[in-house]
Amino acid sequence: MISIVLVDDHPVFLQGLEALLSKVPHFEVVKTFSDSTGFFRYLAEGDLPEVVLLDIEMGSITGIEIASNVLQLYPGVKVIMLSTYFSDEYISVLVESGISGYLLKSTDFKELKDSIEKVAKGRFCCSPEIMEVVIEGFKKSSDAESSEGGPGKEPGQLTDREIELVRLIADELTMKEIANKLYLSEHTVKTHRKNLMAKLGVKNTAGLIKKAFLLGLIE
Amino acid sequence: MISIVLVDDHPVFLQGLEALLSKVPHFEVVKTFSDSTGFFRYLAEGDLPEVVLLDIEMGSITGIEIASNVLQLYPGVKVIMLSTYFSDEYISVLVESGISGYLLKSTDFKELKDSIEKVAKGRFCCSPEIMEVVIEGFKKSSDAESSEGGPGKEPGQLTDREIELVRLIADELTMKEIANKLYLSEHTVKTHRKNLMAKLGVKNTAGLIKKAFLLGLIE
DNA sequence: TTCAGGCTACCACTTTTGTGGTATTTTACT
DNA sequence: AGTAAAATACCACAAAAGTGGTAGCCTGAA
Numbered sequence A, B: 001m002i003s004i005v006l007v008d009d010h011p012v013f014l015q016g017l018e019a020l021l022s023k024v025p026h027f028e029v030v031k032t033f034s035d036s037t038g039f040f041r042y043l044a045e046g047d048l049p050e051v052v053l054l055d056i057e058m059g060s061i062t063g064i065e066i067a068s069n070v071l072q073l074y075p076g077v078k079v080i081m082l083s084t085y086f087s088d089e090y091i092s093v094l095v096e097s098g099i100s101g102y103l104l105k106s107t108d109f110k111e112l113k114d115s116i117e118k119v120a121k122g123r124f125c126c127s128p129e130i131m132e133v134v135i136e137g138f139k140k141s142s143d144a145e146s147s148e149g150g151p152g153k154e155p156g157q158l159t160d161r162e163i164e165l166v167r168l169i170a171d172e173l174t175m176k177e178i179a180n181k182l183y184l185s186e187h188t189v190k191t192h193r194k195n196l197m198a199k200l201g202v203k204n205t206a207g208l209i210k211k212a213f214l215l216g217l218i219e
Numbered sequence C: 001t002t003c004a005g006g007c008t009a010c011c012a013c014t015t016t017t018g019t020g021g022t023a024t025t026t027t028a029c030t
Numbered sequence D: 001a002g003t004a005a006a007a008t009a010c011c012a013c014a015a016a017a018g019t020g021g022t023a024g025c026c027t028g029a030a
Helices: A011-023 A036-044 A063-073 A088-097 A109-120 A128-138 A160-170 A175-182 A186-200 A205-214 B011-023 B036-044 B063-073 B088-097 B109-120 B128-138 B160-170 B175-182 B186-200 B205-214
Strands: A002-007 A027-033 A051-055 A078-083 A101-104 B002-007 B027-033 B051-055 B078-083 B101-104
Touching: A002 A011, A002 A036, A002 A109, A011 A027, A011 A109, A027 A036, A036 A063, A036 A205, A051 A063, A051 A109, A063 A078, A063 A088, A078 A109, A088 A101, A101 A109, A160 A175, A160 A186, A160 A205, A160 B205, A175 A186, A186 A205, A205 B160, A205 B205, B002 B011, B002 B036, B002 B109, B011 B027, B011 B109, B027 B036, B036 B063, B036 B205, B051 B063, B051 B109, B063 B078, B063 B088, B078 B109, B088 B101, B101 B109, B160 B175, B160 B186, B160 B205, B175 B186, B186 B205
Parallel strands: A002 A027, A002 A051, A051 A078, A078 A101, B002 B027, B002 B051, B051 B078, B078 B101
Antiparallel strands: none
């Protein structure tokens, strides 16, 4: 059984896809989302699907960002981007981030189905048109079999301590207050925050809280 | 025609109520929400209903907080709390905040209907049991006809400038950067932020961003 | 025309955040 | 037993945020 989550801001496409995928015997569409916030909150709860089908245009936060964040926070989850078009630079970024597939929406259903199966087995998969771009990109650096990996840690790339921290920060505690609360040195707390900001790619508290919200870490 | 928005985290109650209210000729249930985030985002877009029916137990953010925030940000909107129980202190706070009604869920539909009509006309309305508490509370201070009011300003209690500011802060700009961007003195920007924090009742940037999110000011 | 609210601006001072290091210990996996 | 990651801790300095004031200007409503 392959567990699948769909994320797409077009409810029609979402429903259609769900109906189609649900008919495939060993596929299970466990959840669908039309906004990234709900999606991230879901992941943060620890319900990690095997495969995520992700549409690329999602309003305030782009598909690229969503994909990057999912890949960073939940490396065990396979992400397949669905898009109407493709852009060289984006694909490069995504492939480096460890995305599992990039398909055009024009892809027919059989191809999508096959792709999901391949991806679930740990392979990379994309539309032929896109493969060219990807191969082109490989003429620069060749590293990285991403792949396999046991389930990893549930809460993702961020450690438990870090998540604890970000929540306390969101509750308006200062480093000093958090240090007291957790019986830690203020230095330690500052170090955690520093790592947190680096991992989430933000510059200050405002960015930290915003991102934490977007990623469903706080509510 | 009275435009109504329902907010309640119990979908069953929500749907039932919607069905009932929709049958009343001059009532229009324009929207329903089962979480506060979506509700605040909706208000922030400027679609202000005349009356909001608000259930009191809503998880992370309490009904009291939601009500207070709505009343503060959108004074023109009439808020009726629906609750299973009632607490002296809460009611006092809410009445002072300018709530338009406080009904128990045990209220029958006719009473609810009448209450909505009264409230839409600018009156205050609550269950008899609660009225006692309210009157009791009046033995302290007697001010405030809240009420009437033209539509006020759309974005609520926060001024345009302040909303602009909070969004730039959420984008990780420092006061200096914002000042440059808007051709203002850094002092001015700091003053705005100061007012902003006071209005939203928060202590620091973390709280500011969190609240702004909760209120749908940023996304 | 007074008055309130919003926008602007300033000051001085404290506290907290943010940067950019290093380093030890514990824990968990191999 | 070895090692990678997490958690802990330290330092010094720069940059911002946060506190608690005051105050002038403009506009629209009473």
